[in-house]
Amino acid sequence: MALPTEPVGQAPQISIDDFSFRRGRKFGTIIVDLQTHKMLDVLPDRTKDSAAAWMAAHPEIELVSRDRGGDYASAATTGAPQAVQCADRFHMLKNLGEAVEGCITRHLAAKRKAHSPDLPEDHQPIEQAPRPARRSPKVERLQQAYREERLARYEQVIALRMIGMSHPAIAERVGISDSTVSQ
Incomplete structure (x- = not known):
C-alpha cells in the first residue's frame, strides 16, 4: 500500500470485495475494473464509508459487482446511486x-x-426442540x-x-x- 499507484481512469464497471492483510485481523477492500480485469485501488479497510467515498469520486460507474454483504450494498447505494448492483460470479x-x-x-x-x-397409530413422531433464530x-x-x-x-x-x-x-x-x- 505504500507504493504509488497509477491514477484511476474511467471505470464504468467495477467489482468490489474484501480481503485479509493478516488472516482474521486486518481487512481491506480491493476494487477491480471488470472490463480490463486490472486492480484499480486497494482501500485500507472494509468499511462502507471508505468504499462509498471512493465510488462517489468516480461518477462514471454504471455497474458494481459485489458479494452478498450489506456494507458494500449500502456503499454502492450511497456512493454510486446511478449504478446497477449485481452479485459476483x-x-x-x-x-x-x-x-x-x-x-x-x-x-x-x-x-x-x-x-x-x-405407521401404526401408537407410533409417536420425534419431537424437535426449537432452535434459537x-x-x-x-x-x-x-x-x-x-x-x-x-x-x-x-x-x-x-x-x-x-x-x-x-x-x-x-x-x-x-x-x-x-x-x-x-x-
Whole structure:
C-alpha cells in the first residue's frame, strides 16, 4: 500500500470485495475494473464509508459487482446511486446451488413420505426442540428441509421395520447403510 499507484481512469464497471492483510485481523477492500480485469485501488479497510467515498469520486460507474454483504450494498447505494448492483460470479453460483439443494431436499422428503408405508397409530413422531433464530431465513429454510428429509427417512425405516423387512433390505430400499438402519 505504500507504493504509488497509477491514477484511476474511467471505470464504468467495477467489482468490489474484501480481503485479509493478516488472516482474521486486518481487512481491506480491493476494487477491480471488470472490463480490463486490472486492480484499480486497494482501500485500507472494509468499511462502507471508505468504499462509498471512493465510488462517489468516480461518477462514471454504471455497474458494481459485489458479494452478498450489506456494507458494500449500502456503499454502492450511497456512493454510486446511478449504478446497477449485481452479485459476483461466486455468489451467483452459491445462491443457485443453495436454491437447487433446498428444492431437491424438499422434494426428496416429500417422495420418501409418500412412498413409506403407513405407521401404526401408537407410533409417536420425534419431537424437535426449537432452535434459537440466529440464522438467516434462507439458512433456516434449508436446514428445515434437511430435517424434514431426515425425519421422512427415519419414519420410512421404522415403517419398514414394522412390516418385518430385514435390515439389509431396508438399507437398500431407503438408500442408507445397513449399520445406520440397525442403530
